[in-house]
Amino acid sequence: MQNDTSFQQMMKQMEHQMRQDQDAFVYDNENDKRIHISDPHKALGETFNTHAERMLHRIGRVDNYTWNRDENGGIDTGFTDFNESVDGGLQPGLILFGAAPNVGKSAFMLQMMKQISRLNENVYCEYHSRDDSIYELMPRYIACDQHITISQAKNPKKYADDEEIMRLRNEGLKNLYRYSDRFVMMDAEESPQTIEALEDHIKDLRMNLPEGTRIVLGIDSFYDLQTDKKFGGNQQEEIKYIAKTLKQYAQTYDLVVMCTAHLRKTGNKRPINDDLKENNVIEYEANLLCLMYNEVGIKEEGADIHWISEDSEKKMPVVEVRFSKNKMDSYKGTRFFEFIPEQSLFIQSSEEASKRYSSLIYQ
Structure with missing residues (x-):
């Protein structure tokens, strides 16, 4: 019986919260996935004060920033693997x-x-x-x-x-x-x-x-x-x-x-x-x-990590880029780029080549 009462109270609280939310929040006219707070007083009641008002501005600023990010997550570097390592850009x-x-x-x-x-x-x-x-x-x-x-x-x-x-x-x-x-x-x-x-x-x-x-x-x-x-x-x-x-x-x-x-x-x-x-x-x-x-x-x-160009039989450099600290994403690891120094040109290594380079390093 006590459990039934607790469940009923919980349901009533949820219904009350939903009614409050309907009055306090609205969806964006141009984006039906995005919400805005329309009435802070209805959302917070008597606890609404100047400190809460400043926090509401911060929340709005951050949410605006996140919605304005590129669809892929950030600035495209031109290197797919690099983008994936920093949450899309x-x-x-x-x-x-x-x-x-x-x-x-x-x-x-x-x-x-x-x-x-x-x-x-x-x-x-x-x-x-x-x-x-x-x-x-x-x-x-x-x-x-x-x-x-x-x-x-x-x-x-x-x-x-x-x-x-x-x-x-x-x-x-x-x-x-x-x-x-x-x-x-x-x-x-x-x-x-x-x-x-x-x-x-x-x-x-x-x-x-x-x-x-x-x-x-x-x-x-x-x-x-x-x-x-x-x-x-x-x-x-x-x-x-x-x-x-x-x-x-x-x-x-x-x-x-x-x-x-x-x-x-x-x-x-x-x-x-x-x-x-x-x-x-x-x-x-x-x-x-x-x-x-x-x-x-x-x-x-004498290098083991290298690639061979079609124009030359000499060993060409592979540049390893290890993400040793990454607060933009959880990725920690190494990305590989084949380098042509005389052209100042980096080419992202293929998935197959990257696996080969990685196995040579960690064998």
């Missing part, structure tokens, strides 16, 4: 690509940003290089875009008699012009020198770009960033401040901020988080940390 936050020199991290980030600028609506990408000049960056873009060599993109007079190379080079140059409103490259001469100047630049972008534009900043490299603040030579505190500030910019201005980061020398070993300089600071602030490794770059013809 990139979200605002601080992303780090950590690798030893000559692995291909700068080229990887440049290609990803090029693809983002092509595949997504309402995006603006800006690539800041502290290491390479604009005279090196643009030929890499053209080479990657048209699958020609960097030399062919960089030395038109040398290849002027090759009509096909000239056609491809000119098409890559046209694409630089065509997408100049959504993909911009800057070297150290033009790029903001400090993170304080970078914030002023971001504010200027937000003011002048159309409302709703999704901004993606690429910085090569993180350790070349400077600040106006003085830390008395304490490099760890300076790096901590820069990493924390970059993450804050990503949150405050709704940005994707991607940075390359150099690793300590690891010899033949695949990198781990501890190989980042001041690793505890950077790892803590990053929303996504990808560690990259290229066995061919270290062992050359």
